Amino acid sequence: MIPRAACECYLNRWILPRWGDLRIDQVKSVAVEEWLDSIKRAKGTRAKIRNIMSSIFHHAMRYEWVERNPIKLVRQSAKRERTPEILELAELQLLLSKLSVRERTLALLDAATGLRVSEMLVFRWSDVDFENLELRVTRSIWHQVVGNCKTEASAKPVPMDSYMAEDFLRWRRQSTYTSDDHYVFASETMRGTQPYWPDNLMKRHIKPVAKAIGINKNIGWHTFRHSFGTLLKANGEDVKTVQELLRHANSRITLDVYTQAVNSNKRAAQSKVVRMMVSSEVTKVANVGTTDSKKQAQNAG
Template sequence: MFRRTRYQQGTIDRVKRKQGPDCWIFRWRETDASGKRVRRKVVLGTIEKYPTESSALKAAESLRVTINEEQPRFPQQPVSVAALITHFKLHELGPIQEDDEGRAFSTRTVYSDFLRLYVEPKWGDSGLREVRAVAVEKWLRTLPLARGTKSKVRNIMSVLFNHAIRHEFLPQNSNPITMVRQSAKRIGVPDILDVAELVALFEELSHRERVMVLLDALTGLRRGELMALKWQDANFEELELSVTRSIYRKVVGRCKTLASEKPVPLDPWIAEELLTWKRGCPYNQPEDWIFASTRMKGKQPYSPDSILKRCIRPAATRAKIAKTIGWHTFRRTFSTLLKANGEDVKVVQELLRHASTKITLDVYAQAVTPDKRRAQTKVADMLRAGVGARKKSLLDPSGPSTISQEAVSD
């Protein structure tokens, strides 16, 4: 019959080395496959890294949690938030395996950053039962962050404490973050561009950036999906774009959701612009990135932040657009223009590849590809007409001219 052993604290010893500084050793016992109790040990670090025994004990806390995973934890054994974060990162935010269906790389990175920047500095030394909803709520109010960012901090803390409950560091239904109130409502309305502003922006962009912005504004791709496109993803015969990957901080991974991997229709105008770019760019083989960086010799796509800062925002300034423009601006603009055209909400959802709108729509409605293509083409026609009218006015000597002929022919 299986018998649980008592909760182990383990021991910390300072050990002299023949070479180099002394180190701290953490020792404990565990049951091997034959049922025999054996001694185990692990090197925590040198005295240079942990100069005092208390600092070494703190470093060992996350290990202590791990070696006692088969033992009941609550209510007698306190666990610190710092130890919980270490345990959470080890089990939930580790390297992504090929068959991993968990969080995407971008999500794991954001979780790690938020825990490191906000949660651990404030709550790391606190025991799990010392964290109270009202205290967390007051602390969130002091953070110099946008409401949406504060809400994300709150949500990540809630996931962290749910992890503690799942691994029995806390009893069921004892997540204090569930009672924390934090609004995610925007203080201001995010900027979107109208058709005239998009057309003016196109005129100020070079061919490369114009193709990027046009493709983004007429497909609503997320920036990581846009930069991760390869020429093999563009089906010019079927006028479809396969979105199968995303890139974040130079790491290529899967898309945000399964819905994100659905094919995206390509309006003939977008397809023509893409083909023109393909004929002129140095990297145009099926395995090449559509927007391959020449500085990286085609091995990496361009950095979306760099393109935005160095090319798109200066072009917006030249076009006298005073709005704050980011990559998500084009996705929001696409959504707004679709809604302005009176498109069905399900069609909009599938064009933007959201996971869902409402359960009712997901269960009872399915947008077909012709409907999505027609909706996209309406927006493309609006922009194409605007570009044509703009060029006509620029070529008319009697009309106002705000851009050089070289820019028109570019």
């Protein structure tokens, strides 16, 4: 499922300029396929354009404007053109130790939950449940337009390890925007009215640190999500747990991208990954401070 804002972007950027002047019955399968092949974008992007066009024709059939959907005959693979980059455990540990508090909080959040960056950046402090150690995922953002989550599975609460809670509290003490209705990662440039742009955070604050410590991989926000899935697999977690933690709509997606795993406790599975990424000494301190964290959270609220 593609977010509404993303659909509008693809529609206005690609589909309408090419096909907007034609009658709907003039759109032919072969012509669409040739057009998609000419677009210099990733296969995944072209597949999304194809799927949006197919949805348009599906609705046209429902209203009996056309009798068939020509886009069903359009061949367009969504298979990745290269294997996604994965950070090794040692690389994750080193990167987390060198990032500033804001970027470290985001990177650990991504690497220990598998959340999409579009979901992480629209967290408000009221979505961070320190008492029950959960994160409420209800919104996502696309080009600064806030909408609903990508799928129903995406809207389920996400477990939050106690060490992650400590990071959130550390960032809250430094942030200018700390009220419950403020974005957790509010942009100071926009005076808190919008969250940060994900590309700016990655390009200006995370990639330079990674390069400085010798990580020359082409990392992005999805790198952390893929790394999370890989670490879960390495821990021997069962595919259903991996699916729920990554909030895939079905297990086929999980199997295609991350493959299998053997335990069934989501919180325990996540905690194993967190403790792989942070030193045992610091983890002990975090565990001892959990009670204090809850008290601070109540005071901050």
